[in-house]
Amino acid sequence: MPVSQEGALNTTALIVPDVYVQILSPRNTLINGLPTNILGIVGTAQWGPVNSPTIVGDMAGYAQSFGAVMARKYDMGTQVAVATLQGANNFRCVRVTDGTDVAASASIGTSPTNITFTAKYTGSLGNSLVVTLGTGSAANSWRAVVAMPGQVPEVFDNITGTGAALWANIAAAINSGQSGLRGPSQFIVATAGTGTTAPTAGATTLSGGTDGATTISSATLLGVDTVPRKGMYALRNTFTSLALLADCDDSTSWTTQVAFGLSEGIYMFGVGPVGDSISNAVATKASAGIDTYTFKLLHGDWIYWQDTVNNVIRLVSPQGFSAGRMANLSPEQSSLNKPLYGIVGTQKSMQDQVYSSAELQALAQAGIDVITNPIPAGNSFGARIGHNASSNPVTNGDNYTRMTNYLAYTLNSAMGIFVGKLQSTRDNDPLKRQAGSTISSWLETMKGDGDNIGMIDDYSVQCDSKNNTPNRIALGYLQADVKVRYLGVVEKFIVNLEGGQSVTVTRQSTQPA
Known part of the structure; x- marks a missing residue:
């Protein structure tokens, strides 16, 4: 009793007696417009x-x-x-x-360097980065804290080792994170040197960062x-x-x-x-x-x-x-x-x-x-x-500008689902009907109703045998002709005022007959 997706089963060539189930996609397709606030x-x-x-x-x-x-x-x-x-x-x-932007940096140790900290991004804000080394929570371990003003400090705890291995472990913790406890730093990149000097508790401030905004x-x-x-x-x-x-x-x-x-x-x-x-x-x-x-x-x-x-x-x-x-x-x-x-x-x-x-x-x-x-x-x-x-x-x-782009790019994004599907030259071809109704139903939601003026004034959609001839269909074309009338924007409001002692005033009744 096989279950297959739509189009995967040749229903004219079945031999074995059985139940054959085909999962069909919904025939009513809907369009959701693209965002216009980006x-x-x-x-x-x-x-x-x-x-x-x-x-x-x-x-x-x-x-x-x-x-x-x-x-x-x-x-x-x-x-x-x-x-x-x-x-x-x-x-x-x-x-x-x-092109002149530079990432802030700082090094610990000289000749040779124990470790170098470099800001992840270029810019003067990197000059406010501070890396603090101190005693870790576990015995015989170190802690590195990377801090930037206005941001949550990054804490890399319980880093062990001695000599060059300790500096390498500090760099690895900062660059790769610590298991599932602490992800890699979002502020700096650390590069271990060849120095073997033991760390000294204290803070190191990065410097030298520039924005590259001069020219x-x-x-x-x-x-x-x-x-x-x-x-x-x-x-x-x-x-x-x-x-x-x-x-x-x-x-x-x-x-x-x-x-x-x-x-x-x-x-x-x-x-x-x-x-x-x-x-x-x-x-x-x-x-x-x-x-x-x-x-x-x-x-x-x-x-x-x-x-x-x-x-x-x-x-x-x-x-x-x-x-x-x-x-x-x-x-x-x-x-x-x-x-x-x-x-x-x-x-x-x-x-x-x-x-x-x-x-x-x-x-x-x-x-x-x-x-x-x-x-x-x-x-x-x-x-x-x-x-x-x-x-x-x-x-x-x-x-x-905005409505034209909205309509065009929404249709461009949504109507691709019909490419690769089959159509016939018959007047009752379901694909053309489905494609046309998909566009129409979307535009209908934009049209005003009663006191709601909506987003468009009116529309028409044609997607049938009249604009899809057999020759065009044979060449693989499917065409929908869409017309949308936009709402008018009041730019000039003309008020005709007749005033004077001789003016005759008449009023129309607004009461229903």
Whole structure:
């Protein structure tokens, strides 16, 4: 009485009398959308892996992986900090360096060295690492404690041996851990020397660590797209939906960011140089040739932000504020008129100036967004235009970029289950019906119902014999034609007011007949 999986049993060639059970997969397949809140940030840090996308959920997690916020340009922690103020909580952080970064280290013993401790990562935070040797819990043993401020100390206890063997055992405990009691160190790597001098109880502080953040350029942030990928390209295949290169105000990098955003379905956030004029911003964008829905260009009116870590009010890029707010909105939403938090002021507002209608019109026509106070909703800081860099009025909304990427990449991820299955040319072919209903059922959940406006306005799906001809089927094609109408974003609210002593006022009854 064999049991087999679907498709494994040839039911037209059975000979032995028996019960044959086939396990069939569910005929109703469902789609769960991809997350749209993942924000990729590329910048410098004082600790952590280089060119390796790291998952961070909050500032505590950032501090554990990359150290503190640094008061300097291109700092990744600054952008994470301001984005978390907007509610963002799902980051892919990529640390970059200029190649001069050094890992902190310290040695015990000289000529010859007994042991050398080297920080696991490069960066100045490694200079705060302290390795303390002392008496172990067991008789005739030693204990090594590796400590970093703000982190749980690592304790390697009951290390035995004498002479060079003891130093080798200390190094082995730190590098490999101690059985199931204590895993390897996450802070340092130990290298045993040839010295035989007995240890002396005491603390050793590592030194010499540098961040490699002195000569950062747009090329550093962009990185390279060859394995191992570096910089921005390290975000490939991470399901990042929004991304920014921290404080990258170099217009020559924009076209490369656009190409990457289009290839990965990522909404890229760029920015103009600090204190930029509107005329220069418009001319620079035109010269760069950026006219696409995958890039959002923010005007170089930078933000004053209270940096509580360094106890200073700093001038920082608006990228993190805008991208962080977008990461905390569902994809059908626009950043237009949404309040932003943690802003002390902008360069414009700190001079008690506001944007005129002519200035806003120039920015909007050029496809450049700007953070201002007030916004139509009132006296709050927020995005004033809510557009991407496209000049096409049908595709220049934030909502177009995010919804298009969401729909396209969710379908790309979910519909692969139909590849390799069998279809026929008959009108009642079950595969085409199943594929079409899978897409339709997902879109139906996004459509509004009653007082719930939903995420989309309407849709249609065709996957039948009309768009799958016998010749196409013979060549191995299955085609679904999907149309989705997005919800409209109110950008201009026109109120027609007729007032005066001679106005005739009529009221319509709102009572049901």
